[in-house]
Amino acid sequence: MSEPKAPTPTPGDTYKGWLFKWTNYIKGYQRRWFVLSNGLLSYYRTQAEMGHTCRGTINLATANIAVEDSCNFVISNGGAQTYHLKASSEVERQRWITALELAKAKAVRMQAESDDSGDECSTSPPSAGQGLGARNSEVQSTLRTLGSKVEDLSTCNDLIAKHGSALQRSLSELEGVKLGGDTSDKIRQVTERATLFRITSNAMINACRDFLALAQAHSKRWQKALQAERDQRVRLEETLEQLAKQHNHLERAFRGATVLPASPSNPTADSKGSGPGKGDASDDDDNEFFDACEDVQEFITIPADPKYHRRSGSNISGISSEIGMDDGTTSLDEQSLASNPESPQSQEVVPVRKRRTRIPDKPNYSLNLWSIMKNCIGKELSKIPMPVNFNEPISMLQRLSEDLEYSELLDRGAKCQSSLEQLCYVAAFTVSSYSTTVHRTGKPFNPLLGETFELDRLQESGYRSLCEQVSHHPPAAAHHVISERGWTLRQEITVASKFRGKYLSIMPLGSIHCIFDKSNNHYSWKKVTTTVHNIIVGKLWIDQSGEIDVINHRTGDRCHLKFTPYSYFSRDVARKVTGVVTDKDGKAYYVLSGTWDEKMECSRVMQSSRGGENGTEGRQKTVYQTLKARELWRKNPLPEGAENMYYFTQLALTLNEQEDGVAPTDSRRRPDQRLMEQGMWDEANAEKQRLEEKQRSVRREREREAVRLASTAEEAVIEDSITDSPLKSAPQDNYTALWFEQVVDEATGEPTHIYKGGYWETKEQGTWENCPDIF
Numbered sequence: 001m002s003e004p005k006a007p008t009p010t011p012g013d014t015y016k017g018w019l020f021k022w023t024n025y026i027k028g029y030q031r032r033w034f035v036l037s038n039g040l041l042s043y044y045r046t047q048a049e050m051g052h053t054c055r056g057t058i059n060l061a062t063a064n065i066a067v068e069d070s071c072n073f074v075i076s077n078g079g080a081q082t083y084h085l086k087a088s089s090e091v092e093r094q095r096w097i098t099a100l101e102l103a104k105a106k107a108v109r110m111q112a113e114s115d116d117s118g119d120e121c122s123t124s125p126p127s128a129g130q131g132l133g134a135r136n137s138e139v140q141s142t143l144r145t146l147g148s149k150v151e152d153l154s155t156c157n158d159l160i161a162k163h164g165s166a167l168q169r170s171l172s173e174l175e176g177v178k179l180g181g182d183t184s185d186k187i188r189q190v191t192e193r194a195t196l197f198r199i200t201s202n203a204m205i206n207a208c209r210d211f212l213a214l215a216q217a218h219s220k221r222w223q224k225a226l227q228a229e230r231d232q233r234v235r236l237e238e239t240l241e242q243l244a245k246q247h248n249h250l251e252r253a254f255r256g257a258t259v260l261p262a263s264p265s266n267p268t269a270d271s272k273g274s275g276p277g278k279g280d281a282s283d284d285d286d287n288e289f290f291d292a293c294e295d296v297q298e299f300i301t302i303p304a305d306p307k308y309h310r311r312s313g314s315n316i317s318g319i320s321s322e323i324g325m326d327d328g329t330t331s332l333d334e335q336s337l338a339s340n341p342e343s344p345q346s347q348e349v350v351p352v353r354k355r356r357t358r359i360p361d362k363p364n365y366s367l368n369l370w371s372i373m374k375n376c377i378g379k380e381l382s383k384i385p386m387p388v389n390f391n392e393p394i395s396m397l398q399r400l401s402e403d404l405e406y407s408e409l410l411d412r413g414a415k416c417q418s419s420l421e422q423l424c425y426v427a428a429f430t431v432s433s434y435s436t437t438v439h440r441t442g443k444p445f446n447p448l449l450g451e452t453f454e455l456d457r458l459q460e461s462g463y464r465s466l467c468e469q470v471s472h473h474p475p476a477a478a479h480h481v482i483s484e485r486g487w488t489l490r491q492e493i494t495v496a497s498k499f500r501g502k503y504l505s506i507m508p509l510g511s512i513h514c515i516f517d518k519s520n521n522h523y524s525w526k527k528v529t530t531t532v533h534n535i536i537v538g539k540l541w542i543d544q545s546g547e548i549d550v551i552n553h554r555t556g557d558r559c560h561l562k563f564t565p566y567s568y569f570s571r572d573v574a575r576k577v578t579g580v581v582t583d584k585d586g587k588a589y590y591v592l593s594g595t596w597d598e599k600m601e602c603s604r605v606m607q608s609s610r611g612g613e614n615g616t617e618g619r620q621k622t623v624y625q626t627l628k629a630r631e632l633w634r635k636n637p638l639p640e641g642a643e644n645m646y647y648f649t650q651l652a653l654t655l656n657e658q659e660d661g662v663a664p665t666d667s668r669r670r671p672d673q674r675l676m677e678q679g680m681w682d683e684a685n686a687e688k689q690r691l692e693e694k695q696r697s698v699r700r701e702r703e704r705e706a707v708r709l710a711s712t713a714e715e716a717v718i719e720d721s722i723t724d725s726p727l728k729s730a731p732q733d734n735y736t737a738l739w740f741e742q743v744v745d746e747a748t749g750e751p752t753h754i755y756k757g758g759y760w761e762t763k764e765q766g767t768w769e770n771c772p773d774i775f
Helices: 047-051 091-124 131-174 183-256 267-274 274-284 334-338 369-373 396-406 408-415 420-432 650-655 671-677 681-714 719-723 759-765
Strands: 014-024 028-037 041-046 056-059 064-067 070-075 083-084 299-303 390-393 441-443 454-458 463-472 475-484 488-499 504-509 512-516 522-525 529-533 541-552 557-564 576-581 590-595 597-611 622-626 630-634 742-744 749-757
Touching: 014 091, 014 475, 028 047, 028 091, 028 590, 064 091, 070 091, 091 131, 091 183, 091 408, 091 681, 131 183, 183 522, 274 441, 299 590, 369 749, 396 420, 396 454, 396 475, 396 488, 396 650, 408 420, 408 475, 408 512, 420 512, 420 541, 420 576, 420 590, 420 630, 441 597, 454 475, 454 759, 463 742, 463 749, 475 749, 590 622, 650 749, 671 681
Parallel strands: 299 622, 390 441
Antiparallel strands: 014 028, 014 083, 028 041, 041 056, 064 070, 070 083, 454 463, 463 475, 475 488, 488 504, 488 512, 504 529, 512 522, 522 541, 529 541, 541 557, 557 576, 576 590, 590 597, 597 622, 597 630, 742 749
């Protein structure tokens, strides 16, 4: 029987081959295919079974290997597993013995290292520097690898000594043998001993070769790392020297200046006096270049050549004219905002109302979501009667108002001189509105028709917000925000949702508009799809996916944002968002990168190029050379104990706080929502059913009234009156909003509800007679 020639075993390699395994006294030894890999010896009936059926596996780390005769050997783990094996020849048996001994030594060593590393992880404190920790981890890993190779060499040395001694004995016996009949047997034995010695020697030679290759490779890496550390030390020394010069310059300027009393109303006095120092600092900061984001499907970014960013004599960036900036102060620099007299930091501090920082903890009620949702597959979510157990104690109107969590981004955008820079802040504000959803798997209360919610933050943030539910079928909410800091935000959102069995898709429809007073720039965009996963089994988690185009309707500038859906097989960071800011001609000026749950950064584009279709670059990707990224937005940390308070943010905790003077239709006055917040879920469910039935009865009455008006209009029909009939433009619910009116948006051409005024004046007067009784 011809056997396939097995490869010479080397440390750490997979070893395969045919062996005969003892089965029972009836069948005796049967031919089986054995595979040795990662310290495990497995066998199969045939090679074809390797993909699906393993007949048995034994761990060599706890196994004993014993040789019985010239071709037989035994492997046992001291328990129920014992393999009696037979090779086709003594040489083949010795190949397997050598491979098994090497694999066992390596498995025992790896098990010991695993135990040691577990102890170290449990006792060692966290590293102070992430970069230093990463380098230490790499060094430790390299040392462990080299140590493993040294152990392999030691094992091979023992085997060579063992087989060398046997070979020496055979040679000694051969010398004393008289020429006779046993000469051929002794010569055959010497030949076999020499073959075994050659096999073991080859294994050691291969191990030495691997050790040398690893040592050479890591030697080069360590030399590069050492050179990088030296270069970094030189840069730090140069930075310290420059800081010392700036410090001396400021001291001389301070001694030579006239001492003036501190005045918060004149924050620019010192900044003018220290102009050269500020110029030096900005040079130091702007001369840093890096890779803005690593690998994006649509484009690639690389560090820009420093020659594109040299300061001119007037301390203005040399590329300002190239990218269309008005002057050097329009760069994304926080110092320019801090030194602005209109900045909030420079205004006089006004005492503001102290708002609550906690709500009652969420009760631990268990409920089977699948028992309720299994009969609702394919239905519209807004038409599914859901208990409050799946809700969070705020309404959809309040959830919509949470988009203003990071309104300071629009405040910064209002101060920008460049529309392209302003677009970066608007795009960051767009992404920031999703950061509150990462842990929020609860469903907001569906607002009742005519329900409102006001958010007055004039003292804290300089804006007032008003939401109203203007339609129930389909559900639609109108939102209007006016800020004293130079911007207005309005939106009308209609939510379409479908339950697909394993996941729930929520598709917001409608546009969001932001208008800046000073520049009259008008931006609009739409929201992406929200998906709730693991409805049936597992822990609920939320993902945002889709694309957003933020458009400046005055200038034609555009920011294309892509929310990458989560994929288990992707190496990209989770919740990734990328974007490019372009002008009306499609020329790129900024690259945005980050995640929708953590932060967004912006990098200025110096140069762009496009890969060829059939060239070495393969697929067409735009390559952007960018400057150092600047952080536009970072998520605020959650309050302490947020996991027991529905993962509400600091703003969300205050949304349902009781306030005097709000409208009777305000969400704060909703009884079922208030009961749920207080932990009385049974009472909240009963109250929720009462309110829904009351809303249905009011709607039936409104429909009957609409039919009566329609029949009255038919009796005196006139063609002009038909055209102007209020019934033709009435909403589907036959309901007329109290604070909003429906118009056609001039920018998008879509019908939308805009604020018609009167709410805040009515609140000051306290005259709420026109508000419907919905609670």
